[in-house]
Amino acid sequence: MAVRIPSSMRVFLLVFLGLNLLQSANTPLLYDEAYFWYYAQQPALGYFEYPPMISWLIGIGLQFHGGESGVRLLPILLGAGTALFLWLCQDNPRKDARLFALVFCAFPLLHLYSFISLPNSVLLFFTALSLWAFRVFVNAPSRRRSLFLGVSLAGLLYSEYLGIFVLLVMSFAQRGLIKNRLYLQALGLCLLLYSPHLIWLGLNDWVSLRYTFFERPLPEREPLAFTSGTLLKLTLVLGVMTPFVYKGLLNWKKENLVDRVSFLLACSLLVFYFLSSFQRPVSLQLLALFSLPAFLLSLSFLYERENWQKWLWPLAGVQVAILFYFRLSLIFPGMALYPHPAHDIPEWTTQLEQRSDSLPVVFENNPQKAALFSFYTGRPTYSFNTFSFRKNQYNLDTLTENKLRFQKVAYLSEQDPQAEHLSSIDSLLPALPVQFPFYSYRNLEAWLDSDKIESRTISTRKLRVYNPYQDSIPIGQLKVRVAFRDANRGILESYPAPFLVKTDEHDLEGPMDQVYLKSTDTTEFRITLPLDAPEEARYLQIALSEYGQLPGLNSRIIRLKLEEKE
Structure with a gap:
């Protein structure tokens, strides 16, 4: 898998890397970067919202350098790697390093994720790496290339769950590939390497997927507003490159493997984004992955249509200048037209x-x-x-x-x-x-005796509460509330739910300080649900308050299918 890189491309990569290193050292952390730095303080096989790759890379970078530079060190190196592997992916004899550099720097999100430390920064790198490994493997399958492809795909899935789109597109982009023994070995190695995270998800009740698909609140807006907003955001992501991207989508070459994968990936992402937009607005971060196939398709089109390049240079040049101005304004606040947080x-x-x-x-x-x-x-x-x-x-x-x-x-x-x-x-x-003292037992777990409630009448239910802590908690310091949610899973209000403590012999009225939620034990309650709920309520969740603190969220979301009162 020896590669040759022309000197002009090497110069671009070194300059791009140097600028990003300077930027990282002089730009404060963004909110989400700080959050992923917090991830890295506790190395693990998984986290609440994302796979662990970003936290691992931040942790490694901090071993070499502290501060913002350490947090961003590895993602910045991978940002230059993204550009390198996108260059290597192309097999067009007309490819030109100057044109490549201009188009790459004209894509806003390829800029952004080359110097900040977020999961999408890593996702873009492993997508480019996997695409190159896939091209090399398809052109000349071998056991060594199969192993390299499997490792690349595992890195892709460890970066962000959205990486599954890339894996699926690759698997069906080449006819008969899914039956190829060496390709199946690559998929098997990918699954083997990814299995520790899958085990972590299983041990943690599939928390990331459950929250993303079933528990995340949805904004209260009209679906068409989301869809039109997606069109606007897609245009913002592409900027002046929009016409070149669409021309690339319309003129892709079926015989070119990279074009074929890029076209299928771009189309599948567009379908996914637009279907998602009927339920929630699509964030710019989710559109980052689309920038990569969009870049490859537009570049492939421009290589073949030199007459379009005369429009590219002034338009893309202006956009690159604006993007670098924005980057400088992060370092020098006096240059900013609008203050940045x-x-x-x-x-x-x-x-x-x-x-x-x-x-x-x-x-x-x-x-x-x-x-x-x-x-x-x-x-x-x-x-x-x-x-x-x-x-x-x-x-x-x-x-x-x-x-x-x-x-x-x-x-x-x-x-x-x-x-x-x-x-x-x-x-x-x-x-x-x-x-003082600060009391917090946010990880008490609660289970109601039903996952669906179909009556508006006040009812008594069984509630089990598991105490995972080493401390036993007095029942007298515990309050049970019911939080109601609307159709978009947004919180409406919470109401107290009177309870009895059930022991082996009889029920004890709470609160009573001599009765405890025992350490690492489950206690059963009988609670009265206030089901004279708001008309717009569609879900409920058990909320526990300990030692007078504000109630937390301690159970799964329970669906309400309430009958109308007679």
């Missing part, structure tokens, strides 16, 4: 340090800012998630929770100005309220 991080951090008086800070429903504050101050932080928010990695993070339990902490509520904005006009904000 990253510019306010130093002031926000300083104010919050003063207000918290050197104490660990607990953020209410704010995982990204909790991670950001911890990164820049080195202080322990925790995101205390309540029923009005969504679950995230802090719901799985019992280690951080255990460290802060019973400690003296400063508590930043959702209503605080610094929870809403990075900086505050008022520099004389009062000290944060203190909780």
